[in-house]
Amino acid sequence: MRILETQNLTREFGGVIAVNDVSFKVEEGLVTGLIGPNGAGKTTLFNQITGMDKPTSGKVIFDGKDITGLPAWKISRLGIARTFQNIRLYRELTAVENVMLGLHFKVGSDPFRHRFLQSLRSYVFASGENKELYGKAMEWLGFFDIADSAQELARNLPYGTQRELEIARALSAEPKLLFLDEPAAGMNPAETAHLMSVIDKIRSLGVTVVLIEHDMKLVMNICDQITVLNFGMKIAEGTPNAIKTNRDVIEAYLGREEDF
Amino acid sequence: MSTFTLYMQYIVNGITLGAIYSLIALGYTMVYGILKFINFAHGDVLMVGAFVGLLVYEALAGAAEPGMWTIFCFFIAMLASMAFCAVLGMFIERVAYKPLRNANRLAPLLSAIGVSFILSNGAAWIFGTTSRRFPYPFENDPIHIGGVTITPHQILVIIVSVAMMVLLAFFVNKTRMGKAMRATSLDQPTSMLMGINVDRVISLTFAIGSALAAVGGMLAAFDFRVYPSMGTMTGLKAFVAAVIGGIGNIQGAMIGGVLLGILEAVGAPLLHIPNGMRDTVAFAVLIIILLVKPDGILGKNEREKV
Numbered sequence A: 001m002r003i004l005e006t007q008n009l010t011r012e013f014g015g016v017i018a019v020n021d022v023s024f025k026v027e028e029g030l031v032t033g034l035i036g037p038n039g040a041g042k043t044t045l046f047n048q049i050t051g052m053d054k055p056t057s058g059k060v061i062f063d064g065k066d067i068t069g070l071p072a073w074k075i076s077r078l079g080i081a082r083t084f085q086n087i088r089l090y091r092e093l094t095a096v097e098n099v100m101l102g103l104h105f106k107v108g109s110d111p112f113r114h115r116f117l118q119s120l121r122s123y124v125f126a127s128g129e130n131k132e133l134y135g136k137a138m139e140w141l142g143f144f145d146i147a148d149s150a151q152e153l154a155r156n157l158p159y160g161t162q163r164e165l166e167i168a169r170a171l172s173a174e175p176k177l178l179f180l181d182e183p184a185a186g187m188n189p190a191e192t193a194h195l196m197s198v199i200d201k202i203r204s205l206g207v208t209v210v211l212i213e214h215d216m217k218l219v220m221n222i223c224d225q226i227t228v229l230n231f232g233m234k235i236a237e238g239t240p241n242a243i244k245t246n247r248d249v250i251e252a253y254l255g256r257e258e259d260f
Numbered sequence B: 001m002s003t004f005t006l007y008m009q010y011i012v013n014g015i016t017l018g019a020i021y022s023l024i025a026l027g028y029t030m031v032y033g034i035l036k037f038i039n040f041a042h043g044d045v046l047m048v049g050a051f052v053g054l055l056v057y058e059a060l061a062g063a064a065e066p067g068m069w070t071i072f073c074f075f076i077a078m079l080a081s082m083a084f085c086a087v088l089g090m091f092i093e094r095v096a097y098k099p100l101r102n103a104n105r106l107a108p109l110l111s112a113i114g115v116s117f118i119l120s121n122g123a124a125w126i127f128g129t130t131s132r133r134f135p136y137p138f139e140n141d142p143i144h145i146g147g148v149t150i151t152p153h154q155i156l157v158i159i160v161s162v163a164m165m166v167l168l169a170f171f172v173n174k175t176r177m178g179k180a181m182r183a184t185s186l187d188q189p190t191s192m193l194m195g196i197n198v199d200r201v202i203s204l205t206f207a208i209g210s211a212l213a214a215v216g217g218m219l220a221a222f223d224f225r226v227y228p229s230m231g232t233m234t235g236l237k238a239f240v241a242a243v244i245g246g247i248g249n250i251q252g253a254m255i256g257g258v259l260l261g262i263l264e265a266v267g268a269p270l271l272h273i274p275n276g277m278r279d280t281v282a283f284a285v286l287i288i289i290l291l292v293k294p295d296g297i298l299g300k301n302e303r304e305k306v
Helices: A042-050 A072-078 A095-104 A116-124 A127-143 A159-172 A189-204 A216-222 A240-244 A247-254 B003-035 B042-061 B068-100 B106-127 B152-174 B176-186 B188-193 B198-224 B230-245 B250-270 B279-292
Strands: A002-013 A016-022 A025-027 A031-035 A057-062 A080-082 A177-181 A208-212 A225-230 A233-238 B143-145 B148-150
Touching (some): A002 A042, A002 A208, A016 A042, A016 A233, A025 A208, A025 A225, A031 A042, A042 A057, A042 A177, A042 A208, A072 A080, A072 B188, A095 A159, A127 A159, A159 A189, A189 A208, A189 A216, A225 A240, A233 A240, A233 A247, B003 B148, B003 B198, B003 B230, B042 B068, B042 B198, B042 B230, B068 B198, B106 B230, B152 B250, B176 B188, B176 B198, B188 B198, B198 B230, B230 B279, B250 B279
Parallel strands (some): A031 A225, A080 A177, A177 A208
Antiparallel strands (some): A002 A025, A225 A233
């Protein structure tokens, strides 16, 4: 089933067309890779989908609904979570508090869903459920093997842990769709290996993952589908094996043979 | 009267004055905490609050003798004034600041100064520039405790201020929306991704800040009378109070306000500053704080990264 689709999405900045008529598809339950040389428009495409920015034209369809141009907070409540290329944590809060905030606006955010009065209470008062949130947040940290760092301030954590914490926080809101923007950037090989196992675990939870990544080993190993952008346009899509041998892709990354 | 009781009296007067500064400082500090911008129209919202309170009070109480009825009228007028200013605050934010949210940091600041002029001149146009007395809703006979006198008006100021601050602390620390507010002040874009409706949080911040300013304006009106430019000096001093406490910090604004009130009430007689020059105390304190501890008493010593 197709969980997300962009239809002829275009984003212009002045005269620059950062994303040009891109129709990008994501199948439910799979890990989809989005690759391309620097400046190809990958992050811009992410921003259009997650509501951080509004497209010039085109549509974003998520779960059968048109979500084009909705504000980021609404899109996040609909079930799309993301991480950033440059890590965005609450730096002055501890790791577990970061995850608790991710959970907070998920739990009890709808007063009509459960027992009315109890839910209404939790809708107004934050304190009653703190214990429950804390437990859940610790579970998520455990899922990423970083429960030891729960009480550390986010800004004091090692880089790799910060990245995983950001993913843990995004995942704690139980999204249907998770966007990872260069999750392995700046990681050492050991951290990258751990990240790969983590993404595998996320897939087994049934969460659909879309990731931007430059680490080709990671992309080719973990993705079921790959879409390639270059100069804002989609130049290829398919399985890792098909992409590896695609002439356009090789040209985009290495240049034409005649150029040498 | 001994020097001791004299200074006790100054301190009591200072605490009452300071409580009013605190209420107003909260509006500056909350807006700064979330938007990193000084809302210079805040002082004039206080003036509007005083005018609305006065009009509603006069309409309800008329020429009635001070008693239970007039006290009741006073609180109704206060609620009406809070509601009016809350809506006004949200409206100002929506019209004058929100369109500039991604602009240069100077732009909303200038816009705020513009709003400030519109409010004070608008009030002068509608109500005229003569100052009006805010009648006491009760007999203001002073009570003597030892050598120190306290007026019922001062007691009212302290009770109302403390109640407002307790309510605010409860809201910010215990409710879901308060938590959203704290998260937003830490990091706006990230909070948006956590599913927080940042626009609504900002609107609410202005509503709460302006409602508190309305209360501050009405309480200040007994002492300072009601006139279109009353918000300028009181607003500036409340801003000083917010800086003393550490701008962006809610407890800081509460402490800073009371501290400034006491410094002003005690400092002026102590240093033999003539009455017309009293305001210099507040601004001298501002200069000293900015030189010695620019982040304020409770402010975090955090250098902004460039």
